[in-house]
């Protein structure tokens with residue numbers, strides 16, 4: 001059994017509580033919250049950054065929580081939007097949570113936009129894509145530190161954020 005929370009006495013905030021609840025429900029029933037298709041990208045409705053933020057809000061069902069959640073969305077200076085890409089940066093999103101911000105990177109895996117949680121690399125301490133989080137249940141699993149079963153982000157080993165001599169690269 002992995003150690004549960006960093007501070008077991010600290011109550012979860014409303015987003016974290018909803019995430020943990022969703023993760024427990026998925027573990028018990030095998031069912032995720034049905035959220036429907038991602039919002040469409042409209043050329044005349046804001047920018048790509050707004051769209052990526054809307055997709056994250058949708059995937060995490062943030063609207064259903066009925067409270068405003070401010071997300072800071074910028075282009076990422078390190079990661080590419082597509083694997084081996086050079087010209088377009090990934091999108092970085094910072095979501096405020098009880099223990100500080102959670103930092104996400106949005107990039108394409110095949111044709112699908114996926115979100116990775118950034119956390120310090122075990123070996124070089126640089127912030128790298130650590131876990132793929134595409135739903136409230138995934139976030140709940142992460143908060144419960146039950147992520148071992150999910151195996152981490154496929155982009156952990158290729159992230160250009162590692163120090164160049166980091167043994168995690170291509171591991």
Ligand SMILES: [Zn+2]
Pocket residue numbers: 121122123124125126128162163166167168169
């Ligand atoms: Zn590293």
